[in-house]
Amino acid sequence: MKYAFSSxxxxxxxxWPNGAKVALIITANLEYWDLIKDTDKPYYAGGPAILxxxxxxNVPDFPNFTWREYGQRVGIWRLFNCxxxxxxxxxxxxxxKTALExxxxxxxxxxxxxxLLAHNYEQGELLTxxxxxxxxxREVIKATLDVYQKTMKKPALGWLSSSLRGTLNTCDxxxxxxxIFYCDLMNDDQPYLVDTKQGPIVSxxxxxxxxxxxxxxxxxxxxxxxxxxxxxxxxxxxxESQESGSGRMMNLGLHPHVSGRAYRMPAIREFLxxxxxxxxxxxxxxxxxxxxxxxxxxxxxx
Numbered sequence: 001m002k003y004a005f006s007s008x009x010x011x012x013x014x015x016w017p018n019g020a021k022v023a024l025i026i027t028a029n030l031e032y033w034d035l036i037k038d039t040d041k042p043y044y045a046g047g048p049a050i051l052x053x054x055x056x057x058n059v060p061d062f063p064n065f066t067w068r069e070y071g072q073r074v075g076i077w078r079l080f081n082c083x084x085x086x087x088x089x090x091x092x093x094x095x096x097k098t099a100l101e102x103x104x105x106x107x108x109x110x111x112x113x114x115x116l117l118a119h120n121y122e123q124g125e126l127l128t129x130x131x132x133x134x135x136x137x138r139e140v141i142k143a144t145l146d147v148y149q150k151t152m153k154k155p156a157l158g159w160l161s162s163s164l165r166g167t168l169n170t171c172d173x174x175x176x177x178x179x180i181f182y183c184d185l186m187n188d189d190q191p192y193l194v195d196t197k198q199g200p201i202v203s204x205x206x207x208x209x210x211x212x213x214x215x216x217x218x219x220x221x222x223x224x225x226x227x228x229x230x231x232x233x234x235x236x237x238x239x240e241s242q243e244s245g246s247g248r249m250m251n252l253g254l255h256p257h258v259s260g261r262a263y264r265m266p267a268i269r270e271f272l273x274x275x276x277x278x279x280x281x282x283x284x285x286x287x288x289x290x291x292x293x294x295x296x297x298x299x300x301x302x
Contacts, residue, residue: 021241021280075260181290
């Protein structure tokens with residue numbers, strides 16, 4: 001797994017389709033956590049807990065489990081309703097167990113023809129558990145992709161590891177399975193190529209910075225502060241693109257148990273209205289960006 005270091009000012013121009021300035025991807029993470037694991041070690045359930053002092057995996061942790069489950073039972077339906085009413089597409093990520101255990105959620109994604117991205121088998125099982133066992137990592141990835149194929153009636157083209165915890169082998173494994181883009185790397189405002197043994201695939205950067213969990217749960221920003229941060233990020237990227245003549249990307253990560261709370265919905269609607277009002281915003285999917293970049297990357301990073 002290799003990619004070129006490239007400072008932003010040293011690159012060639014990136015010209016998005018139809019003269020867009022910023023490719024805006026809004027991600028809703030459709031995740032599934034097991035209640036218990038067969039271990040007496042602390043259970044990292046795909047992200048920091050709302051209550052500290054993690055329980056052993058073989059002991060049910062109802063406060064943290066049901067806090068997340070609120071997103072599946074209630075929060076995601078608020079988000080779906082909001083995005084449907086506003087006509088803004090979601091780029092969703094899906095654990096395989098979400099499709100197996102909660103197909104009603106995935107049916108909404110299919111009905112709206114929104115993007116769906118393979119996102120590991122179960123949120124509490126990290127690929128880094130298998131950093132030195134590529135055969136086991138390949139087994140988990142293939143099992144995930146098999147569920148995706150059965151659910152969507154087409155093969156997956158991209159991958160996001162649960163908690164973005166990929167390994168040095170992940171890109172090679174997903175490339176050998178026919179995928180064309182990878183989303184674990186958070187080091188850019190533009191796509192770029194990652195070398196694999198099967199040839200290059202596209203890095204479509206995710207963000208833990210422009211992310212409801214970081215901003216509203218870890219840092220405890222208010223609704224107003226959250227909206228201001230998102231507006232500032234988008235406006236600055238639009239201005240940079242206008243000045244440089246080179247396109248930018250912005251990914252906003254949402255989690256139904258965070259953004260799907262009732263009191264946070266006004267903040268989501270305010271940002272969507274702002275984004276829709278700006279010239280040059282392309283509500284893109286990762287697949288669109290990846291396919292476009294594979295065909296048009298020449299001269300961008302050399």
